[in-house]
Amino acid sequence: EQDKAQAEEILKLKEELEDPRRQEGARESEVTLLRHQITVLSEEKNKEQEKVTEKEVVKLQNDPQLETEFRVLQENKERESYQRQKQEEELSFLQDKMKRLERERAIAEGKITVKEVLKVEKDLATEREVNELRRQYEDEKSKSRSNEREKAELLRKIQVLEEENAKVVIQEKVREIVRPDPKAENEVANLRMELVEQERRYRGGEEELKSFQNELAYLKNRSGQVEVKEIIKEVIKYKTDPETEKELQRLREEIVDKTRAIERADVEIYQLKQEIQTLKDTKPQVQMKEVVQEVLQYREDPKTKEEVESLRAQLAEEQKKHVDLERERLLQEEKIRQKEEELSQVKEKVVQQEVVKFEQDPTLKAEINSFSESIESELKQMDSLREELRKLQRRRPELERQLEELEKERQARREAELEVQRLKVRLNELEQQERETTERVTVKQKVILQQDPQQEKEHSLLKLELEEEKHRRQVLQAELEALRKKLLTLEKMEVKEKVVFSESIQVDKGDTEYEIQKLKSNLEEESRRKRELDADIDRLEARLSEVEFNNSKSSKELDFLREENHKLHLEKQNLLLETRRLQSEIELTATEARDLRNITQVDSRVNLDTRFQTLERELEDLKTLSREKDAEIEQLQNRLKTVAIKREQRENHLRRSIVVIDPDTGNEMSPEEAHKYGLIEWSLFLKLKN
Numbered sequence: 001e002q003d004k005a006q007a008e009e010i011l012k013l014k015e016e017l018e019d020p021r022r023q024e025g026a027r028e029s030e031v032t033l034l035r036h037q038i039t040v041l042s043e044e045k046n047k048e049q050e051k052v053t054e055k056e057v058v059k060l061q062n063d064p065q066l067e068t069e070f071r072v073l074q075e076n077k078e079r080e081s082y083q084r085q086k087q088e089e090e091l092s093f094l095q096d097k098m099k100r101l102e103r104e105r106a107i108a109e110g111k112i113t114v115k116e117v118l119k120v121e122k123d124l125a126t127e128r129e130v131n132e133l134r135r136q137y138e139d140e141k142s143k144s145r146s147n148e149r150e151k152a153e154l155l156r157k158i159q160v161l162e163e164e165n166a167k168v169v170i171q172e173k174v175r176e177i178v179r180p181d182p183k184a185e186n187e188v189a190n191l192r193m194e195l196v197e198q199e200r201r202y203r204g205g206e207e208e209l210k211s212f213q214n215e216l217a218y219l220k221n222r223s224g225q226v227e228v229k230e231i232i233k234e235v236i237k238y239k240t241d242p243e244t245e246k247e248l249q250r251l252r253e254e255i256v257d258k259t260r261a262i263e264r265a266d267v268e269i270y271q272l273k274q275e276i277q278t279l280k281d282t283k284p285q286v287q288m289k290e291v292v293q294e295v296l297q298y299r300e301d302p303k304t305k306e307e308v309e310s311l312r313a314q315l316a317e318e319q320k321k322h323v324d325l326e327r328e329r330l331l332q333e334e335k336i337r338q339k340e341e342e343l344s345q346v347k348e349k350v351v352q353q354e355v356v357k358f359e360q361d362p363t364l365k366a367e368i369n370s371f372s373e374s375i376e377s378e379l380k381q382m383d384s385l386r387e388e389l390r391k392l393q394r395r396r397p398e399l400e401r402q403l404e405e406l407e408k409e410r411q412a413r414r415e416a417e418l419e420v421q422r423l424k425v426r427l428n429e430l431e432q433q434e435r436e437t438t439e440r441v442t443v444k445q446k447v448i449l450q451q452d453p454q455q456e457k458e459h460s461l462l463k464l465e466l467e468e469e470k471h472r473r474q475v476l477q478a479e480l481e482a483l484r485k486k487l488l489t490l491e492k493m494e495v496k497e498k499v500v501f502s503e504s505i506q507v508d509k510g511d512t513e514y515e516i517q518k519l520k521s522n523l524e525e526e527s528r529r530k531r532e533l534d535a536d537i538d539r540l541e542a543r544l545s546e547v548e549f550n551n552s553k554s555s556k557e558l559d560f561l562r563e564e565n566h567k568l569h570l571e572k573q574n575l576l577l578e579t580r581r582l583q584s585e586i587e588l589t590a591t592e593a594r595d596l597r598n599i600t601q602v603d604s605r606v607n608l609d610t611r612f613q614t615l616e617r618e619l620e621d622l623k624t625l626s627r628e629k630d631a632e633i634e635q636l637q638n639r640l641k642t643v644a645i646k647r648e649q650r651e652n653h654l655r656r657s658i659v660v661i662d663p664d665t666g667n668e669m670s671p672e673e674a675h676k677y678g679l680i681e682w683s684l685f686l687k688l689k690n
Helices: 004-048 064-110 124-164 182-221 242-281 302-354 362-432 453-492 510-598 601-656 671-676 682-689
Strands: 286-298 357-359 438-450 505-507
Touching: 004 601, 064 362, 064 510, 124 182, 182 682, 242 510, 242 601, 302 453, 362 510, 671 682
Parallel strands: 286 438, 357 505
Antiparallel strands: none
């Protein structure tokens, strides 16, 4: 595939070559025009015999378009750096603010006391698992004990056989020489030591048991006469460490990356030097321009805040008075009930003495009982609703604080979005503008303070709640006065005694109907209060859900704002890199234009041809360099493949070329033959085979 960077560089070089060609065509037309003028003048000279002296004055001047573009780019660079600093400051301010809010939230959450009751119960699954593990542990212990017994029995048998064959002398010397690759000697030695240690640690017991069993079988099968033989085993293993090859490959890639980074650094150093030189040479004009921008900010009005605090204090006081009045009303009702019970007991005694029997209407009694039960249920519901209302009221300041924090975050987010939009608009303007002089913009913010609409809304809500509490207190005071009057009337009532000798059954309905009416009114009043409490609870729950929704929405918007800020930061960096590249290209073009203007027309054509030839040569050099790099990469890959193949072949050869030398005759034999003739043991034969 064709390198995209090289293709783009070729297109840039072609575009740069087109400009000198166009200039060359213009100069050729000027040369033809001058030649024509020279011929005309020579003809006139021949005719009139006049001496004509032609003087060509060449004025060197910088290209104003290039200077304008350079100034515009310099202005963009300065403004982008200023905006980047400003955004970084805003970002740090927002981060500090967010940390402070998180600390405050953590402090507020830390004040909540949570009581946890830990109830410990037996988990049946865990208990079964523990029993299973205990059973497995006992099995493993029994297996280990049996292995130990078997090992002790084998050792005892070996000792008995050694005592029986006391004449047998076995001298076995095994020398294992491991010679790793010299290039990776240190790494291979360390890895081999670790590998040997691991194998010895994990397989030591099993190999020892097998060796004892094999030795026991070998001692049983051997005859009485045993030759004394010295076995020297030399095992030479050549291995190439794959880690070393990976490290070499990594170092090669790192060398290539370092060379590319050095080349990029050299190019950037050259560009920076050119930029410094141009900045020293150019002195741009500065034009002051004052832009007044009106920014609308919401700030807390201290008067409104004080009024809200006072209203909250009044609301708390009214609620306290309401609770006190409610408690006093309950006490008065209890006193009235006790007084009525005393009076009813007195009446019953009077009836018994008067021989007059009073019986209550069963329907009225059932109705009274139902009303009393409904009133009790309503009272219980009212108590529960009051408790829930108190909880919500206790939770209300925290929700209000969270709402204020959300409003502040939303305001900061709006400001950040406005700033981002302003930066985008300003960036588009800077891209479209091509001014001759640099402008320095002084931005003045005109802050207009207005009252926060959210604060006004909360203020009105608090006023309404205060009015409701006052109304409730007045209603309770009226009820309390009525109950007090009723208590006084009951206390002033006197018991009248009458003596009647006739028996009669009467149904007394007067007091009962009055009591029914009173209970109905109480029931209606309690139902009204219940509806009011339900409305308050619904309103507070709606407020709570709205606050939670705003909280989640603000967190999502804050994450989106952070992502947008990160994207803008990346775009700014890309623009800075593009600005540097354009400045370097402008400087190179300006130097080439100055060089082209300083030479004559004939030399101009020659230099353009030479320039074109040099560019073509550079392009060919780049292509050859790319081909060389590709060839080098392919060569390294082939070398890596050949090294892997050689390593595999060497390992196969080493596996095939393990021999055992007879110390008496000096003959070479395979491990199978050596074991067959009794030169090596079974364990050593297994090691050589593996």
